[in-house]
Amino acid sequence: MSVGNAEGQNDLQHSEVRRSRRDRKCEACWATIGRGHLYVREVTVFWGDIGVTNRCGRCEAIVRHLVEVLPQGTAIDPNLMCGHDYEDEEAIGRSPPPEIAALAFVTPAEATTLLVADYEKQRQARARKIWRHVP
Numbered sequence: 001m002s003v004g005n006a007e008g009q010n011d012l013q014h015s016e017v018r019r020s021r022r023d024r025k026c027e028a029c030w031a032t033i034g035r036g037h038l039y040v041r042e043v044t045v046f047w048g049d050i051g052v053t054n055r056c057g058r059c060e061a062i063v064r065h066l067v068e069v070l071p072q073g074t075a076i077d078p079n080l081m082c083g084h085d086y087e088d089e090e091a092i093g094r095s096p097p098p099e100i101a102a103l104a105f106v107t108p109a110e111a112t113t114l115l116v117a118d119y120e121k122q123r124q125a126r127a128r129k130i131w132r133h134v135p
């Protein structure tokens, strides 16, 4: 699990679901994100330093879960490499729920399906933005 404290929060954070044009590695679990698969690109700015992290759907689901269960303002390592164990985290103190534990067995092809709804939502929002500017 990857947590920090509120003092380690980013100055800016933006994430977007993208479709990969080439094979790349998830920077949290190092699984291959295949060409055509969806992934999350997260850009952060922390004390002026820019960081870019690419995550597969599985790791993104874990990050989103951590955002839900940890106290608001808890910083989460974008690479999920803080070295903490889920059960040992004081704010959680129990085993992960079955749907999160099951993510360990998700294949890369299944991981991309976890992001389809967000990808479609982004595409529709972009289309609405474009159409607003058409006279």
Ligand SMILES: [Zn+2]
Pocket: 026, 027, 028, 029, 030, 031, 055, 056, 057, 058, 059, 060
């Ligand atoms: Zn991953």
